Each structure stands twice: as C-alpha cells, then as structure tokens.
Amino acid sequence: MILQAYRLPQGGFIDRNKPLRFRFNGRDLQGYAGDSLASALIANGVHLVGRSFKYHRPRGIFSAGSEEPNALVQLEADARTEPNMRATQIELYEGLSATSQNCWPAVGMDIGAVNNTLSRLLPAGFYYKTFMWPPSWWMKYEHYIRKASGLGVSAHDPDPDFYEHRHAHCDVLVAGGGPAGLGAALAAARAGARVILADEGFQPGGSLLHETTAIDGMPATAWTRHILAELASLPEVSVLTRSTVFGYFDHNFLTIAETVSPHAPRAPRQRIWKVRAQRVVLATGATERPLVFADNDRPGIMLASAARTYVNRYGVRPGNRAVVFTNNDSAYLAALDLHRSGVSIAATVDPRPQANGEIATQVRAAGIRMLSGQVVVRARGTRHVNAAEIMRYENGRTAGAVERVDCDLLCISGGWSPAVHLFSQSKGRLRYDETLTSFVPAASAQAEQSAGAARGVYALADCISDGYAAGSQAATACGLSPAPPLAEPVVDRPSPGTILPLWRVDTDHTRRAKSFVDLQNDVTTADLALAAREGYVSVEHLKRYTTLGMGTDQGKTSNINGLAILAEINAAQIPAVGTTTFRPPYTPVTLGALAGAEVGPHFDPVRASAMHGWHQQAGARFINAGLWKRPQFYPHPGESLQQTINREVLAVRRRAGLVDVSTLGKIDIKGRDACVFLERVYTNRWRNLAVGKARYGLMLREDGMVFDDGTTTRIAEEHFLMTTTTANAVRVMSTLEYWLQVHWRDLDVRLTSVTEQWAAMALAGPASRKVLARVASADVGDDALPYLGYREMDVAGFPARVFRISFSGELAYEINVPADYGLAVWEALLEAGQSSGITPYGTEAMAVLRIEKGHIAGMELDGRTTPADLGLEKMIAADKDCIGKRSLALPALAAADRKQFVGLVTTDGRSAIPRGAQLVADSGHPLPNPILGHVTSTCHSPTLERPIALALLSRGRERYGEKLYAMSPLTGANMQVEVAHHVFYDPEGKRLRGC
C-alpha cells in the first residue's frame, strides 16, 4: 500500500476515518470515503491516467467534474466493465478497480504514441482524404483504424446487473444542487411545491463543496448542510444525488440517470427517472474554459477551479509548485487557496495589463509574483509538465524574450461558459454576452428558467438569491403563494475585475508544437485553420470535419474556444458563427439503463392462445407473428423439416387436420347501421347476406390498394363478426374506428375487438365433418351447415360458434369457443378425430395449403396490389361506393402492364423456386436485365409433388404457358419457370364444398 503522499494534513469534505482500498493499473492504492477516483489518484501522486484518442499523447486529470475530457478510465472488468468513465465523477468505493484506456502495453509506454511523431501526416480530415480508394478496401482499413484510435472497450458478457425506470411528476424540478439550485429548491419547497432536486455529484452542493468563503457567518459546507437538512425535513421534496438530468424534451419532460449501486445493496445499478414537471429551474452552473497554447495538454495542467476543488474539497495537493495562467479573476481564488495549502505559487500569468479586481489585490498582498501583460506560450515536459514558457503580450501579440518558470502544476482559466446544454435542448434561444464572453440563455421555449451561473450570474451571494427567486417564481407559476423572502446572503467575497478574451496564444515561437482546442478528440488550432482554409465555414461542418466537440464529453471544455477561434480565423463575429446543436444526453448514459427492465423475456409482451400449453407439450416449434407465438409445425422425432410439413399437409388433404387460428383478428360489429358500414368498408355486397351466413370480404385503402381480407358472418340482423388477418388485426380495428369516429359519426355502429375472447381452431380435411359430428350437439351435414354457413351449437359440451369456411381448400369448419374452453375443445376434437387420423398442423403447412389453392396472404398484400392485380376484380360490387373504389379508375391503377397474380412451376419439376426471385425473359441479358415480376410465395407442394410458387408478373394473365427465368442474386439461382394459373389445386372448388 502506497502512502497518500499528496494528501493535505487536514481539510476537505472527506472522511479520514474511512480509508478505502482501490486498484489502478494493477497498483494497490488508498483513498478516503468522499474521494473521487481522480482525487484519490492525485493523493497518490498519479497524474498520468490515459493516452489521447488520436496521437496517444500522455494525458492527466484536467477537471474535477462532468466536463472531464482526458481522465477517462475503464472501470472494473469483465461483465461489469464500463468504458470511458470520468475519473473525476467516479465516487471511490472499497475495492474499486480501474485501468487506463487507449494505450498498449501500458500507459507509461505506449506503442501508439508513434502517431504523435507522425502527426504531420495525420491532419484534420485525414481519414476522409486517405482511406477513400478503393472503396472496397474500407472494410480492411476500418478494422485497423478502430483498433488504433478510440477509447475504452465495452463489456462482451451479458450484464449481470439490473436497471429500472421510474416515472415521476412534480411541481418544480431543479437541475443542479449548487448554490442556485439549493436556493431554488428551498424557495419552491417553502412555498409548498412538490420538488425534485437532482444533482450529478455524489454529494449535493456543487461549488459550495470547495468554497472557502463564509455564508451568513458559517462555513459554506455547514451552510450547505443546513439547507439540505431543511429540505430533508419537508415531505414533498426529493433530493437525488448521483443523478444527472441528461435530457430535456417536449412539454417539460426530463430524464434523469441515477447511479444507485455499488453504493446501495440489492439495488438496481442505475435508474432512469422520467419526470414531467410543471416548472423547471436550470441551475446547472458553468464550465471553466481552458486556455489554448502550445502543448497545453500535458499532465499537470488543469483548470484553475479544479485545482481549487482538489485542495479545498478533497484535501489533496495537485502539485508542489504552481503557475496560474488566467485572463480573469476567478483563477486568483485558486492561487490563494493553493498558496494557503502550502503549494508554492511560482507565478501568476495574466494577459491583462493590470488585473484590477479586489481578488487580484489579495494575491498581490500575499506576496505572490504576478506577471501582468504576459502569457504562457508553451508548457514544457512530456509525461508531466515541468515548466511554463512565458512571453510578453501586447496588443494581441506576443513579444520579447521567453522566460522559463519551473512548475509541476499549471492552472489555467479562460473564463466561464454557462452550462446551457439543457436550456438549449429545451429549444431555448441563446444570446452572446460580450461582457461575460459567453453564450447565455435569452428566451425560454418551455416552462423553465435558468438561475445562477447557468445564466451568467457568478457571484456566490447572487447565485443563492437568484436561485431562491427562481424557485419562488416557479412555485408561484404552479399556483402556490410565493416563498417568504430570503434575507440577502452575507458573503465576504471581493468583487472580480473584467475578463479579457483570449481564445488562443498564437506565436511564431511555438509554430511546430500542438495547441489543443479539444483535448478528447485531439483537435488543434492548426486543424481548425486547415478546415477554414478548405472552406468549412459553418460550425456544424467544422465539427463533423475536425471532430471538434464530439466524443463522450461533447466538447464541454472545447466548443466555445473552438467556435471563437473559427470566428477569429474567418474574421467573423462569435454570435454569427453560433454554436453547434446541443443534444441529449448531457453526459453518456449506459444502454443498460436506457433498456431498464425491458430485457430478456420482458423485452416484448407475449401473446399466446388458449391452446399454447398444449402446443408446447406436443413439441411444436413456434414462430413470432407480431407479439403472438404461433405453432409453426409439430415435428416428429427423426423427421426433416420438409417431411414434417409434407406429413401435415397430406393429412389435411387426405384425412383431417386441426390448426390453431386464434390469432386472426376478430371484431364484433353491432348496431342499426352495421350493414351500411360493411358496405362502405368492403368492396363487395353485404346487404343481401342472410343471418347465419358468412362471406369473404375484401377491404381497400383509400388509394385503391388491397388492405386486408377475411370472412365476416351475420350472426343476427344487426350483429356481425368480422375476421381479419393476424398481421393487420390492430390496423384494421384502428382504421374502422377512424372512419366511424371521424367521418361517419352519424352511423349507429359499435365495434369491439374480441380477438382475445375467443379461441379459434380450423378443422380441415375430407374427414372433418365426421370428426365434428362426433362432438357436435347439432347437425353439421351439408344441408344443415352448407358451405359458408354458420351455426351456434355445443362442441364437446361447450357453447361454440361453427363456421363452414375453408382456407385450405378442403371441407373445413372453423370453431370458435370462449377462450377458457379453447383447450378442452381442442383436445376433444383431437380425441374425436383419432380414429380418422387427425393431425395438428402449423403455419408452415397452412401456408403450403393456401399456396396450392392460390389464396392471397401477406406476401401478396404488399400495399402495391389492386383487386384486379390479384384476380379479385369480381369482388367489387358495381352498384355501390366503398373505401378506395374511386382510386381503381385512376389511369395508373388500371394500366394494362400492371403486375398480375400468377402461379409458377419449374420446368424441371424439381428445383425449388427461391423466394424473392426476380422474373426475367432472358437470363443471359446484360445488366440491367428488365424485370417482369417477382416471386411472392413459394413452396414444395406435397400434393402435386413438385415445387410451386406464386408471383406478381407484368401482364401475367396473358402469359400462361410462357417460359421465363427466376433469378435470385441472393441465392445465385437461375432457373427456368413456366407461368401457370394461380390456383394449382381443385380450381373448381369441389373439395371445399365437400359434396
């Protein structure tokens, strides 16, 4: 165990009585409860934590929060591993294990670092320019490019943890638990609002956790505890920690990612909150901007506010000898805090001729060497910064000699940018503020308001007051009385001076060194200049071309610098350049959290018929039909798939078969105008259908294409039962409701979906009548129950609806019973049919039976076929209108060369016709070969003992007997086929009439 050599003897928001062991790159180290992984690493003197994305340059800890571009680690191993985790946000826990990313064999000695030497060959757009030819080689390039660049690796094993989603409603959602957020939550809660306060940190407080100033006479951390205690005492307030508001969507719908375990036992690893808030207060704070100079990416260079955080909040020393480089006064607070903590300040460097704020005066009073009107032009040192090179800065240019100041910590601050991400996601409009040199919220698009640093209010007392006012306003907007007024917080904080914009330090002295704008994506000022020379003026194009602002940090520290430099290069104004679009998520969210509990068997609901258990016991193989599980076939031991299908088909053709058709859509239609309604939605005639009769119906879309088909039965004068295809059941129901509720509101019709209420089975085959007669309470002979007849009776002692309809082409009955009786009736029919050789059959055999009969199904109802295309023009009643009928008269739908429904046989009588094959006249025709049609359904017909297929073929009905070629680039098939009528089996329909 290594001593925490860089731990300060006292101070910090950590528990020194709770040491925690952890491992980093195989080394056993120690930290304390309350540490982040980053602070624990710094306590142990570890700064080099990773290698950069493209050049494999050594990188260290750059920030102390969610904006971290560099210190990304692979957390844990195997199934629980998570890539690209920000060490600055990982709460240290006992036994934590993490490793560096993008380096091999080790972070200290990395082969890929050769990219840095070769970097002049790797400019912006390098991949686009280099790996273009020949296109087919991209697959090869990609493999190595992916290997050579990139960040962590994702887990390959199934996730052993679980996740959950939670819905919540509140009056006021406060995003961010810093001074403004706490103020807002307090005001809203005091006004009686239901409040959710979400903070991304593992301790709420934000900047208060590293604040050394007293508030109302007590230390900032004590003040924070005081506020949190009051919030905890109010019943309608939820304070969520480790919870990042990562998305702001329409109508105040926000999403929060909460990390739960390993910090809580037997809990989900992460939880996604889906919150609908009446009002939102965005107290997301601000992000400090880096300064851009040569080799500004070296380990030991960090944001000034981060250095403050490490010293004050975590009690660790990020270095021994610091240089502070800043263009504004906030970094002087870091200089003072470091100085107080025993870090020697070698110098402060400031491009302003004279730092004029009160804070700077305190620095001067502390005897710190202040270099005004000067800039750092380059950092020295490779694996750790060891000196800063400083030059004079006059009129925007560097001048004079280079002074070298030794240091092992270089704190930088280029000013602050309000974290407007959530505000922008909410579609709010930004404004560029010249005084603050940053974009700030200008106009809300939703019921939200920004408060504190998130809208450019930086002074601590102002942040608290601003947040409190926002929270009170939010509560008022929810109809509550305003919160009692807050006494102006008393904060002893000297006022800051004005900022001098400094977007990059450009000097001839460092012409060949790299000045990084985007640390995570290795984008340099030279890359931006190159992109500008090549014409990338739009900031969105610049982003795609250079990758500026991409990656896991989405440019939180680089975007504003990048677009300001682009503006400088193009001599444009910053507001004119604008920002790239802010999109969710604010910080990365794991796929496991997004999936939540909807994984494995819970991915989709399952619909199963009343006979499902029987099918399972019979060894059925199932196929998904939407959410339904349908028996595909019932294989016997030793059978091939084809043998099973043949056996099931021939049983239906020769004896009897039983198939579960419960999945067909069933719509109960009642009302005085039920018949009028059917006349309008079906192409054919319904007025003349007698009670107790069924009829096949065809339904069109308004554009004339066939929508669905099925039988509808007149159960009573004003009562019909419609069946639909399995696939279209939901759509048909919804469409019928549409016409009734939107267009035909005068019709007296009631629709009820009864698909789930009835178990349905088809008993088919020449022996079906004999089988049914054994268990039916009524006569099922041809006179009592003729073809397309309907009767109610008992079947096996249960009330049943029996329909004499056939899909197989054989004598057949469809039997519907209330779902609870389905299994009993199914078993009774099998029992009754045993002596007749009854065979259960699945969807495959059903498909073969219908192809032999030339019935249409989903493959032919592809939304491009008219009734005439399918040979069903006789289904259109001449003397009435219906949905879609008028469209059939349009020239395109009546064209002579439309594809028509035909059958195909192979001329050799053996070869299977591949599904999806294209039909051509000449298989040797040079490409493009004119396509005449395509195969829609294909099978081996055990009845005809040859392969057959159905197809849609241009002028198909004129081509019976014509020889064409079926070609399939997928299977390489190329075979001669002969065009035939689409009904292969019993074209006269004698068998289904069964007399």
Added chain:
Amino acid sequence: MMLIKCPHCGARAVTEFTYGGAAEIARPADPVGVSDAQWTDYVYMRDNPRGVHDEVWQHSAGCRRWIAVRRNTLTHDVIATADPGKLPHR
C-alpha cells in the same frame, strides 16, 4: 415527449396516442362525380405547415377515441383538443 389532453381521459403522454394525419379532410360526397385530379388531391395531397396544424390522433393505448388536435408543428405546442370536427374555428 408531448403531452396531449384527451377530451375524455385528460392529459396523457404522446406514447399513448397514434397519429392519424390531417383533420377535416372532407371525403368527396360523390366520388364518381369528381375528376381524377380532384380525387387524387383528396387521397394524396396534404399541407405540411410550419406552424399551426389540425390533426387527428387516436388515443390507442387509452380510450381508443379518435380526437382532433390543433398543434404547432414548429414548437410542438398543443393548442387545443376536441372530438373530431369540434375544434374551435381558427
């Protein structure tokens, strides 16, 4: 995620609804009597406004009623909802 006020159930998330296209598209009373151009205009041609748009939605995972929704396609504001044909005049 939009919040749509179903006139029958109250405010519900958009995921409970199914979009059904533009509202108040009158079906020609005598389809045979209109020209091909008039008919195709009714079947195919729809406005695609940047701004206020009257639509029909079905509360498909709720009461299953079709409702009329006046919505701003740019801001996603739901301005009014009513039974079909009952939206106030604009």
